[in-house]
Amino acid sequence: xxxxxxxxxxxxxxxxxxxxxxxxxxxxxxxxxxxxxxxxxxxxxxxxxxxxxxxxxxxxxxxxxxxxxxxxxxxxxxxxxxxxxxxxxxxxxxxxxxxxxxxxxxxxxxxxxxxxxxxxxxxxxxxxxxxxxxxxxxxxxxxxxxxxxxxxxxxxxxxxxxxxxxxxxxxxxxxxxxxxxxxxxxxxxxxxxxxxxxxxxxxxxxxxxxxxxxxxxxxxxxxxxxxxxxxxxxxxxxxxxxxxxxxxxxxxxxxxxxxxxxxxxxxxxxxxxxxxxxxxxxxxxxxxxxxxxxxxxxxxxxxxxxxxxxxxxxxxxxxxxxxxxxxxxxxxxxxxxxxxxxxx
Amino acid sequence: xxxxxxxxxxxxxxxxxxxxxxxxxxxxxxxxxxxxxxxxxxxxxxxxxxxxxxxxxxxxxxxxxxxxxxxxxxxxxxxxxxxxxxxxxxxxxxxxxxxxxxxxxxxxxxxxxxxxxxxxxxxxxxxxxxxxxxxxxxxxxxxxxxxxxxxxxxxxxxxxxxxxxxxxxxxxxxxxxxxxxxxxxxxxxxxxxxxxxxxxxxxxxxxxxxxxxxxxxxxxxxxxxxxxxxxxxxxxxxxxxxxxxxxxxxxxxxxxxxxxxxxxxxxxxxxxxxxxxxxxxxxxxxxxxxxxxxxxxxxxxxxxxxxxxxxxxxxxxxxxxxxxxxxxxxxxxxxxxxxxxxxx
DNA sequence: CCATGAATTGTTAGCGCTCACAATGACCTC
DNA sequence: GAGGTCATTGTGAGCGCTAACAATTCATGG
Numbered sequence: 001x002x003x004x005x006x007x008x009x010x011x012x013x014x015x016x017x018x019x020x021x022x023x024x025x026x027x028x029x030x031x032x033x034x035x036x037x038x039x040x041x042x043x044x045x046x047x048x049x050x051x052x053x054x055x056x057x058x059x060x061x062x063x064x065x066x067x068x069x070x071x072x073x074x075x076x077x078x079x080x081x082x083x084x085x086x087x088x089x090x091x092x093x094x095x096x097x098x099x100x101x102x103x104x105x106x107x108x109x110x111x112x113x114x115x116x117x118x119x120x121x122x123x124x125x126x127x128x129x130x131x132x133x134x135x136x137x138x139x140x141x142x143x144x145x146x147x148x149x150x151x152x153x154x155x156x157x158x159x160x161x162x163x164x165x166x167x168x169x170x171x172x173x174x175x176x177x178x179x180x181x182x183x184x185x186x187x188x189x190x191x192x193x194x195x196x197x198x199x200x201x202x203x204x205x206x207x208x209x210x211x212x213x214x215x216x217x218x219x220x221x222x223x224x225x226x227x228x229x230x231x232x233x234x235x236x237x238x239x240x241x242x243x244x245x246x247x248x249x250x251x252x253x254x255x256x257x258x259x260x261x262x263x264x265x266x267x268x269x270x271x272x273x274x275x276x277x278x279x280x281x282x283x284x285x286x287x288x289x290x291x292x293x294x295x296x297x298x299x300x301x302x303x304x305x306x307x308x309x310x311x312x313x314x315x316x317x318x319x320x321x322x323x324x325x326x327x328x329x330x331x332x333x334x335x336x337x338x339x340x341x342x343x344x
Numbered sequence: 345x346x347x348x349x350x351x352x353x354x355x356x357x358x359x360x361x362x363x364x365x366x367x368x369x370x371x372x373x374x375x376x377x378x379x380x381x382x383x384x385x386x387x388x389x390x391x392x393x394x395x396x397x398x399x400x401x402x403x404x405x406x407x408x409x410x411x412x413x414x415x416x417x418x419x420x421x422x423x424x425x426x427x428x429x430x431x432x433x434x435x436x437x438x439x440x441x442x443x444x445x446x447x448x449x450x451x452x453x454x455x456x457x458x459x460x461x462x463x464x465x466x467x468x469x470x471x472x473x474x475x476x477x478x479x480x481x482x483x484x485x486x487x488x489x490x491x492x493x494x495x496x497x498x499x500x501x502x503x504x505x506x507x508x509x510x511x512x513x514x515x516x517x518x519x520x521x522x523x524x525x526x527x528x529x530x531x532x533x534x535x536x537x538x539x540x541x542x543x544x545x546x547x548x549x550x551x552x553x554x555x556x557x558x559x560x561x562x563x564x565x566x567x568x569x570x571x572x573x574x575x576x577x578x579x580x581x582x583x584x585x586x587x588x589x590x591x592x593x594x595x596x597x598x599x600x601x602x603x604x605x606x607x608x609x610x611x612x613x614x615x616x617x618x619x620x621x622x623x624x625x626x627x628x629x630x631x632x633x634x635x636x637x638x639x640x641x642x643x644x645x646x647x648x649x650x651x652x653x654x655x656x657x658x659x660x661x662x663x664x665x666x667x668x669x670x671x672x673x674x675x676x677x678x679x680x681x682x683x684x685x686x687x688x
Numbered sequence: 689c690c691a692t693g694a695a696t697t698g699t700t701a702g703c704g705c706t707c708a709c710a711a712t713g714a715c716c717t718c
Numbered sequence: 719g720a721g722g723t724c725a726t727t728g729t730g731a732g733c734g735c736t737a738a739c740a741a742t743t744c745a746t747g748g
Contacts, residue, residue, distance in 0.1 A: 011493065013704055024728050029706065037726055056493055059470035060413060061704035063404035064733050071447070071469060080629075085429040092450045101469040103415070103447045106436045125415060125445040126403035149355060149400055229633040259633045266635060285424075289573040289603045291610060291635040357734055368698050373736060381696055405734035408703050691748090698741070704733105711728070717721090 012053045021049035032057060063126065072100045072312065073122035073130040073150075075115065077107040077139075081227070082255075082284040083299070084133055087155060090305025091131055098313060103127060110139040112146075119148050129312045131155055137197045151315035155308050158199025164315065164325035166308040170200050173297040173331035174207025177251045177279040180295070180333055182215055184277060184340065186249035190242070191222040192235045192261060194253040204253050204281065220246075225257045232257030236264025243270050248277065249339075255280035255287045255296055262290055262338070273340035283334055292337040303329045356397045365393035376401060407470065416444045416656065417466035417474040417494075419459065421451040421483075425571070426599075426628040427643070428477055431499060434649025435475055442657060447471060454483040456490070463492050473656045475499055481541045495659035499652050502543025508659060508669035510652040514544050517641040517675035518551025521595045521623045524639070524677055526559055528621060528684065530593035534586070535566040536579045536605060538597040548597050548625065564590075569601045576601030580608025587614050592621065593683075599624035599631045599640055606634055606682070617684035627678055636681040647673045 018025040023046060030038050031046040038046075049055070063069045072095050078084050092102045103125050105118040115132070122130055128150055134140050135156040143154060144162060154165040181189045191208045194201030205222055212219040223238060225231035232252065239250060239261065252258040258280035265272055272278055272292055280287055283298035307327045315325075362369040367386060374382050375390040382390075393399070407413045416439050422428050436446045447469050449462040459476070466474055472494055478484050479500040487498060488506060498509040525533045535552045538545030549566055556563040567582060569575035576596065583594060583605065596602040602624035609616055616622055616636055624631055627642035651671045659669075 015704080025705080026707090026729080027727060030727090033706085037724095039726065042726080054491070054493070056467055058408070058704050059468055060404050060407035061733090062706075063470075064402070064408050064735085065704080065706040067733075069404060079433050080426060080429045082424060085424045089423050089450050092448060096449065096465070101447050101449075101465060103445050104436060105440065105445075106433050121440070121445060123400055124403055126407075147398070149398070229630055233633060256630060259630055263633050263635060286573055286600060286603055286630055289577060289607045291607060359734080369734090370699080370736080371697060374697090377736085381694095383696065386696080402734050405703090406736075408705085409734080409736040411703075689748105692746085694744085694746105696741100696743070698739105700739085701737090703735085703737100706733085707731090709729085709731105712726080714723100714725080716723075718719100 011058075012055045013058070014055075017046065017049045017053055017055045020053060021045045069126040069128055070100050071125065071127050072102050072309070073119075073125065073127035074102055074104045074133070075107065075118045075122070075130060076104065076133040077110045077135075079104075079106045083282055083301070086301035087133060087304055090302045091308060092305075093302075094305040094309035098309060100128075100309075100313075110134065110136050110142075112138070112142040115139060115142045116146055119146060119152075123149060129153070129316045131308050131312060135198050135200055136195075137199060137202075140199070151312060153308050153312045153315065155304060156200060158203045159326075159328070161199075164311055166304055166311060166327040167329065168299040168304060168331050169328045170203035170331075171207030171210070173281060173299070173333075174204040174251065175211045176331065176333040177281065177295075177297055178208050178211040180335065181249040181251065181277060181279060181339065182211075182217075184249070186277065188212065188217050188220065188246065188249070190220050190239065190247055190250045192232065192239070192250060192252045192257055193222045193224050194257075195226050196224065201253055208251055225253070225260075227254050227256060229256045229260040229263075232260025233264045234260070236261035237268065239276075240265055240268035240270050243268075243275060248275070249279075250276060251279045251281075253281055255282045255284045255290075255294060258287070258294055258296070258338075259290055262292075262294075266291070273338050277339040279339055288336065290338070295336045295339040296334055298332045298334055300329055300331070355402075356399045357402070358399075361390065361393045361397055361399045364397060365389045413470040413472055414444050415469065415471050416446050416653070417463075417469065417471035418446055418448045418477070419451065419462045419466070419474060420448065420477040421454045421479075423448075423450045427626055427645070430645035431477060431648055434646045435652060436649075437646075438649040438653040442653060444472075444653075444657075454478065454480050454486075456482070456486040459483060459486045460490055463490060463496075467493060473497070473660045475652050475656060479542050479544055480539075481543060481546075484543070495656060497652050497656045497659065499648060500544060502547045503670075503672070508655055510648055510655060510671040511673065512643040512648060512675050513672045514547035514675075515551030515554070517625060517643070517677075518548040518595065519555045520675065520677040521625065521639075521641055522552050522555040524679065525593040525595065525621060525623060525683060526555070526561075528593070530621065532556065532561050532564065532590065532593070534564050534583065534591055534594045536576065536583070536594060536596045536601055537566045537568050538601075539570050540568065545597055552595055569597070569604075571598050571600060573600045573604040573607075576604025577608045578604070580605035581612065583620075584609055584612035584614050587612075587619060592619070593623075594620060595623045595625075597625055599626045599628045599634075599638060602631070602638055602640070602682075603634055606636075606638075610635070617682050621683040623683055632680065634682070639680045639683040640678055642676045642678055644673055644675070 014025045095102045107114045130152045223235045280294045280296035283296045287294040358369045439446045451458045474496045567579045624638045624640035627640045631638040
């Protein structure tokens with residue numbers, strides 16, 4: 001690990017290593033590329049020179065010659081929330097397993113402008129493809145109208161968009177939650193939904209409504225929150241007012257809002273689950289320790305990551321996507337103390 | 345935005361654009377680089393050709409010629425936790441403001457091997473520098489012994505490491521929390537600490553202990569958790585056993601564990617804050633809605649991001665770091681309902 | 689009307705790597 | 719021992735861009 005004798009200003013090049021080892025630069029390249037036809041002693045000489053000089057292949061030159069950067073891009077927003085953060089992690093993990101590096105652009109808000117700028121930046125960064133976490137309707141629209149020189153896979157766009165996408169089946173999740181409450185003996189299920197322009201929120205509303213209708217129940221008007229505990233708290237205060245007038249069960253579109261709802265109910269003297277049962281969505285690590293522990297729907301973010309990367313790589317390689325280019329992943333219901341057999 | 349007439353196999357090059365616009369490739373380069381001495385009509389011609397052909401500069405070639413990739417790397421772990429996720433976001437945001445793209449490697453666990461591999465990958469990716477979120481002692485050791493061809497700034501290493509680093513002043517945070525409880529009238533303060541090999545956990549223990557000792561109080565033996573709500577729950581069960589035997593206040597090393605503690609106390613019939621006051625650390629978005637809302641210490645992750653990137657860029661540019669290369673950032677106490685004036 | 693210098697544009701070399709192909713030599717086969 | 723094969727290594731030509739310098743154009747003043 002000694003320092004080499006080249007100018008300290010410039011890191012050593014492959015040619016420097018070759019000279020040192022007494023071979024051609026191409027042989028060095030072969031050693032680095034694990035090419036089979038290199039004599040064992042030659043390889044050793046080269047490796048020794050590499051080690052001695054602390055040589056590292058220049059990635060830009062390599063990328064220029066091979067036309068591959070082995071880098072993917074991700075555009076995301078709200079990355080401190082559990083869902084996006086988990087997806088991000090899963091994506092990076094899956095990409096790494098495939099030999100790719102991931103460059104991330106985290107936006108405060110997803111608009112045509114910010115998305116466009118993000119794609120430009122990633123393009124300047126030489127990514128071979130991009131995963132867009134585009135949970136809002138506006139983002140998906142932006143995505144379809146924007147021109148980009150690489151394939152893009154959307155995640156969290158809900159069902160029914162034209163671009164290749166990977167999604168957790170939100171309607172199914174809502175159905176699981178709603179059916180669970182009905183099975184517990186509740187006559188109807190109220191719903192605190194997410195923001196109107198979020199695909200996932202819309203799909204959860206759809207799944208909830210469809211399930212109630214299938215059970216022959218007229219769905220009450222859903223409330224709206226913005227995913228935050230505070231908005232859940234406010235909605236919870238409103239919901240508390242309906243207790244005793246037909247409200248016995250609430251399906252909340254995410255765990256954070258459910259936390260707010262629980263607090264509001266508690267403050268209003270409404271007991272969970274005895275008076276009102278509550279179901280959340282996401283299974284954040286905290287929900288198991290809420291008061292009471294929250295029944296919720298878990299999404300398999302790891303699967304989302306794997307499938308998204310697989311789909312994107314198919315697109316990059318020009319392969320026909322293995323399977324379809326609209327992937328749906330099944331969520332799973334977790335029953336905890338916030339729901340309880342209800343006996344009217 | 346029409347399609348160009350070049351081979352669909354190869355994206356257009358600068359030379360293609362030059363030909364189309366009737367200028368030399370260098371003029372195209374000048375236009376793209378906003379070089380001043382280009383006639384206005386020439387610029388227009390070039391821009392038109394670029395638009396028409398959908399030309400995009402090849403980042404690899406550019407990087408090769410300029411020796412700049414304008415990419416930074418980040419190594420992190422536990423990225424779905426609020427703290428790391430927030431730091432990650434802040435880092436990316438700050439880097440973007442400086443014109444850099446960020447490549448992230450998220451590790452499941454931080455060991456010499458995984459860290460070394462991560463740095464290698466980032467090196468292969470051509471990053472100009474790396475921010476390492478290295479909250480564990482082992483990671484810092486790995487960092488100091490690992491050789492890398494670019495500057496590295498460590499974040500969350502606590503005080504007193506040899507490498508350039510940026511940190512929230514954890515001892516101060518612990519001091520704020522502990523003093524707050526003492527000021528509320530508590531005779532002593534118990535502590536549920538984080539994992540032993542985490543710098544931040546150690547610093548919080550130190551700050552807590554020092555504050556108690558400064559107040560002339562013998563600190564009780566701290567409990568240990570692993571940051572998870574579950575570990576907090578278990579510790580909380582143990583703590584509940586000490587109620588009535590001198591335990592009236594607990595400083596918990598993070599909000600998630602505090603959540604577990606709250607649940608355990610509640611289940612044991614111990615009221616918060618009337619019987620036991622609880623303070624957390626981090627101010628995760630949920631803590632305001634815990635039962636009861638949690639007094640906690642907020643860390644300014646945004647400042648961490650900005651300062652880290654500034655420091656790293658100084659190192660990359662070979663500038664003397666503006667100020668020191670050990671940056672400490674002040675945390676802030678948020679008082680909520682989980683602490684309460686205590687009247688013995 | 690030409691020298692003068694500034695503004696504008698073009699030309700030539702790389703940046704450090706991989707790819708395609710050529711060259712070398714060792715080893716067989718008949 | 720000629721011809722062929724295979725393993726191993728070297729050579730040359732880019733990849734698409736920027737930097738440095740050369741060349742050209744243009745306006746201006748004496």
